[in-house]
Amino acid sequence: MGNYDRGIISGLNGKKHNLNKYFNKLLEAEDERGYFEDLKKHTQELKDIANNTDDFIQKIKQIIIETRKLKKLDEMEIII
Numbered sequence: 001m002g003n004y005d006r007g008i009i010s011g012l013n014g015k016k017h018n019l020n021k022y023f024n025k026l027l028e029a030e031d032e033r034g035y036f037e038d039l040k041k042h043t044q045e046l047k048d049i050a051n052n053t054d055d056f057i058q059k060i061k062q063i064i065i066e067t068r069k070l071k072k073l074d075e076m077e078i079i080i
Contacts (some may be wrong), residue, residue, distance in 0.1 A: 002026075003022040003023065003025045003026040003029075004022070004023075004026055004039065004043060006018070006022040007019045007022035007023040007026070007043070007046070007047075008046075008060060010022060011046070011050050011053075011056050011060075012056075012057065012060065012080060014053055016050055016051065019047070019050050020047065020050075023043050023044075023046070023047045023050075026039070026040065026043050027040055027043060027044060027047075046059060057080050060080065061078045061080065064078050065078065
């Protein structure tokens, strides 16, 4: 499990200190893979809203829904 996933789990559990720790590790990392800058931008956006747990949870739900659509998976209820 990577820092992104650990940060998400920490945020969903209301552990903002851990979220910041894991997201900061990701944001400070250097990586030449093409997708990494997009991941860092996305991570920063999540970090910016993490102080409001409701907004954070809604954003995660939105990400799950969009990802399932892109993968052509069936819609489902998301309970967090």
